[in-house]
Amino acid sequence: MTWEIPAEIKVWSQFFHPVLMWVLFAIALYALYLGIKVKRTRTAEPEARKELIKGKFSIRHHQIGSLLLALMVLGSIGGMAVTYINNGKLFVSPHLIVGLGMTGIIATSASLTPLMQKGETWGTWARYAHIGLNMSLILLFGWQAFTGIEIVQKIISRL
Numbered sequence: 001m002t003w004e005i006p007a008e009i010k011v012w013s014q015f016f017h018p019v020l021m022w023v024l025f026a027i028a029l030y031a032l033y034l035g036i037k038v039k040r041t042r043t044a045e046p047e048a049r050k051e052l053i054k055g056k057f058s059i060r061h062h063q064i065g066s067l068l069l070a071l072m073v074l075g076s077i078g079g080m081a082v083t084y085i086n087n088g089k090l091f092v093s094p095h096l097i098v099g100l101g102m103t104g105i106i107a108t109s110a111s112l113t114p115l116m117q118k119g120e121t122w123g124t125w126a127r128y129a130h131i132g133l134n135m136s137l138i139l140l141f142g143w144q145a146f147t148g149i150e151i152v153q154k155i156i157s158r159l
Helices: 007-013 016-043 046-053 057-087 094-111 120-158
Strands: none
Touching: 007 057, 016 046, 016 057, 016 120, 057 094, 094 120
């Protein structure tokens, strides 16, 4: 006896990944904003720093970053799973390869957090690597968003 996923679920499941990724793109931009605020707080004059600290930008940046990491990994796996369930295969394309690369980038970027807290030498190096990886992630995210729209249009044309 084989179990078949209902057709309605198979059809509508195809839209979960693109919607989630657009939300995550917005969250990534918000994380960028918070990261800029963290840097401003760290480099501000003592009086300005007192005011900036009240915004708890560092804590919020870590929380949003953690959420982004978890949902991006799960969303990437989910997108591949839904594609496989609906088509019996994955389509090896730039969208898939870049998406896998982005998953690696965000994991690597997040893994630098402990080093960023290790003082001047390691902290500075890790911070620049973190920023560089995340700026690459934002650029790739923008590109992925538009290639994803093309894929969604193909799916809709087959419905």
